[in-house]
Amino acid sequence: MPELPEVETIKGGLLIKAKGKKIKDVRIRVPKVFIGDRKKIIDAKIKDVRRTGKILQVILDNGYSIIIHLKMTGQLVFEERGEKSVGGHPQKIYEQPLPHKHTHIIYTFTDDSHLYFNDLRKFGWNKVIKTSKVDKTLGPDKFGPEPGSKGFSSEYLKKIFSRSKKTIKQVLMDQNKISGIGNIYSSESLFYARIKPTKSANKLSDKEIEKLKKALEKVIKLGLKHGGSSENTYVNIEGKKGKYMDIAVVYQRAGEKCRKCGGKIRSQKIGGRTAFWCPACQH
């Protein structure tokens, strides 16, 4: 799924395109991805869009909110009235005009613009809840601080790392401890910090923790700057892909040469996810 930079990019797009619009209709084509009462959001206006970790919150002006998780393959694409997404000969399943086979929810605004929720694997969801419950649902007991935020201090990292028995990569991806990091940015930040992903979190030195903290903040910024990563299906609100993968140092580059030392990048499963790293540079 989109990780923090991707979701943040979508948030920005929604603020520009959809803020202030009034929902005229919601069409639900796959019930399992829409949780809650669709009637509660009809005739409501989008007041604000926020983000907690990888979860989007669309705040409406009637006391309700839509919270959205894109999981691995979810997309939110906005189209103005009468605008036609690029079609042509459909090659890839996601490059067809909207709505298509994997469009599960269609939000229509009063000016006849649309917001489409597409999700090939149907793991993602859109959920209607009371805005007063948003903070409780997405509270700090469920989501740790994110890189760059106030709570993301060296002391905090030291605490969670020393208590964990898992590998550093697994801890980085644990949303309860740190929000917004997934497979891509955990792999990339560990490379910049020169730490191998298989290392036990509780074996990191203070110096390594300091380096990792900086690396995480750096890759998140890089991701944002490049509009996210599009290895697979991620697109922004306009249906365009992100460019982070062009500059990725290790992610999805097994067998290729390390940009620093020229050695071979290797990959291995850690806790069910594929990790990528340079055995020569990362210890």
Place this chain on the structure above:
DNA sequence: CTATCTGTTCTGAC
């Protein structure tokens, strides 16, 4: 054809 992979996270079993 089959088998295996995939940017996530929750649940139930131990």
Place this chain on the structure above:
DNA sequence: TGTCAGAACAGATA
């Protein structure tokens, strides 16, 4: 309480 496999799903790839 922590950890782990499996599940939710569909398509791309070898």
